[in-house]
Amino acid sequence: MNSAGEPTTYDVRVWAVTKRQRREGPTYRVRWMVAGKEWHETFRTRALADSFRSDLISITRRGEPFSTTTGQPLSWKRTEPVLTSWYEHACAYVDMKWPHAAGKSRQGIADSLATITPALLTSTKSRPSVTSMRAALYGWSFNARRRAAGPPDEHLRRAERWVAANTRPVSDLADPAVLRPALDALALRMDGKPASASTVSRKRAIFYNCVEYAVELGHLTGNPIASIKWRAPKITEAVNPRVVINHGQAQALLAAVRQLRSGPPLVAFFAVMYYAALRPGEAVDLRKDALSLPKSGWGELYLSTSAPSAGRSWSETGTRREPRQLKHRGTEEVRIVPCPPALTTILRDHLDEHGTTPDGRLFRGVRGGPLSESLYGRLWAKARVEALTDEDTASPLARRPYDLRHAAVSTWLNGGVPAPQVAAWAGHSVDVLLRVYAKCIAGQDDIARRRIEEALGDGRS
Template identity: 30%
Template sequence: MIEPRRTKGGRTYYLVRVKSGREQVATKAFDTKREAETWEREQKHMLETGRPLAPKRTFTFQKLVTEFLRSRELGNPHTFDTDKNNLATLSPTLLRRPLASIHAADMRAHLLAQIRSGKKPSTVARAKTTLSAMFTYADEQGLLHQPHPIRTMVKIPELSVVAQRAVGPKDIPTAVQMTRTLKAIRERRALIADVFEFMSLTGVRWGELRAIRVDWLAEVPLPQLLVNRSHSDRYAEKDPKSWRGTRQIPLSPRALAIMKQHSAGKAPDDYLFTNESGGQLSVGVVRKFPLGFRRHALRHYAASTWLRLGTPVNEVAEYLGDDPRTVLAVYAHVLGEEQRLAHLRRIADAEAAENDGGHLGVTWRENAPHG
């Protein structure tokens, strides 16, 4: 109900009373009748549906992006930067459209375009995660009145968990590659070679390596690296990714030797690996020494080495700070190598047994059971 009223000075204003049954649930005064009617309509809609009215068509997709990023500014700086970079790929045409016109097909087309442009599925999958978080935020704010565009989107096969995470043989350097690469880098700068070698022996992430202190070494009951912090460039130190508490990584003799070498003469709380000035290493320095493969492949090298040596999946997952299911998905081809090698051995033995010069396949078909 809207009541026109006057102030003592003679100015007209409009008092809105909103009731639920006989109970008054909201009241507000406005200078114009139009503002009063709009607010009354919104309140009644909220009472009837439990949700605000859909935003006007002037509320664009760009406005949602701006509000969402503003809401994330006080959170994790790394997450904010990731969200900002992911949303920067949205086209101007899409951003100018009203939010109410954005549907699942639009988001699917956007993500597919990113894949076609050459971006890795893992990169596009992270962009999808950002978009999903943004539309969830819009829903919580009462701005989303259409079905959630990401949750209702037809799945993109390339973004499945296995496709997103799995690595293939070409993603992991061989022992020969690793030896040759480290030798070449050591000739230029021994410190950087030690850093890369230590990462390949322990599987630590770059941020974790930067944060390692001298006293992270435990030698009783066995030599172990105690990982409990991570410090990515430009961001505050924090807990390691996907891990709670201290992660214990057994150290090989070579990894232990590297750690002791770089601990010499340092205090327990000093960084293990430091630059020439004694300060913390930066990613800008190591980028001057290209490996010929991604730096993250050093982590893959460590994990695949452990698995090939027969270390149980759950142990490898613990050393990496990952879920065993993730290890199974990422290193599926490594876990299947023994079966494939056995298959090749059987073929080689069968070929060696061929004495009549016939094709192996013909012999198998002739000896195959019928029925």
């Protein structure tokens, strides 16, 4: 009996871990005897059970007394530790990331966590449909703004409650048998088909970062993803040369846009992507004060903002587009891009014919707001049909407006502009530039062959 009058004993025996197979998955039990009375604890992973058993054995070897009332060492707190579930942690991770992430990043985080979470469930009993779980997780649980606004409709609320009550503790990720199915889930699309290598890589990076946050909060002692032998699909970053148009095709496409209804105000939009390699989000937010245009000849574009499309659910303002700094750049950084004479003429004509919005944007949507992806996408699809042959229309050639940017960068590289300069204009690192556009640099094989012939000679003395 201790000083507080609690009965204690040193008569303790700890047994080996036993595995119990259950319909929802195996569990692991630790049993020990205190003064002839059996006690036990059940864990979802063997790793957790082994750790608990080791603690009991270490305490008995140190000669610490056990309470015959609770069956626990006196040095332990009477309250059991509260384990944080994966669902709770994933929501906390979203809340931590939300204030500083762009809309596209928020959307990507929600997509990744909604893919992983169904692989970390502890039960299948009364499980909601895949569609309901996806809608609840992606559309509400992992959207900090919607979750803060209040609960979803009752149908999704039931699915969310079930998931919240049936996800594993974060600490279970230390068990490779739990972690591996979560990683495998990243490699599949919702229809069960293999996901693209770039998608798997992006989702794995988010999962890894989320688990790192669990380590930071003390839920795990280390990141188990770093040690597990799991191979993601090989990533293909290089641009397909078949999407890159030549100058004649570009001129034909721009001419086709001009002939379409609602097309003339967007000729310059597509032109800045082809001649200056702007990303669509950069072109959407291009403003008059970013232009330095002479009456003719070379000008310059001073880019400092972009407005990528992520959807109203993911932006801070509730709009489809939210102006931000340039990709991979700080808030005050500016990227200077040369404006060729042809683009100078197109931009000057655009300002004369169509002006700008009150806040200086060159391009606008139907009602004067930001230009929508669907609007310029439909226009581009029509222009391809008008400007290209049937064979080219059916091919990947310039299938997306983004491919105009690929054409611009390829043109610069093939024109002999040094890679560091091209990278600066395009907003890439040199390493990424050469990896992505290596296959689009034409004529290098012929030059290399000629140099080898010159080095080998023709064999004559």
